[in-house]
Amino acid sequence: MEAPLAYDPNNVFARILRGEIPCDKVYEDEHVLAFRDIRPQAPAHILVIPKGAYVSLADFSARGTDAELAAVLRAAGQIARDQGLDESGYRILANHGRDAHQEVPHFHIHIFGGRNLGRMIPKPD
Ligand code: AMP
Helix, strand or coil: CCCCCCCCCCCHHHHHHCCCCCCCEEEECCCEEEEECCCCCCCEEEEEEECCCCCCHHHHHHHCCHHHHHHHHHHHHHHHHHCCCCCCCEEEECCCCCCCCCCCCCCCEEEEECCCCCCCCCCCC
16 A cells, blocks of 8 residues: 655645745635636636645545534635535536646645536546
């Protein structure tokens, strides 16, 4: 079995949380920060992250507190509502690890909306 990935405190989202690089913030509370994705793949593409240091869902779901877990999910729903996406619809997605092509090793939920997103995930080539 592969060892779990150690948290890299210099990943880009950790640097955003420390205020070292800017972000286009849409939401913040005690446990959560959310900002627009720098390379949006839909008219609305927002990243929701816990402020705590967690690599991915595997890590967050194992070590995060109940308050942090609840805060992230509640924030995701609230942000989608605030962005006016409830009626037309939206998708949330979280990548973990190699097969999912996770790029940034700080847990994040993507919210996509504002266009027809197609069904689920693409079929293999
Ligand atoms: P993932 O493949 O799930 O790890 O997605 C990482 C996401 O972070 C990608 O959609 C990137 O476009 C996005 N991203 C990378 N750097 C930044 C940044 N500085 N500000 C906002 N989004 C970023």
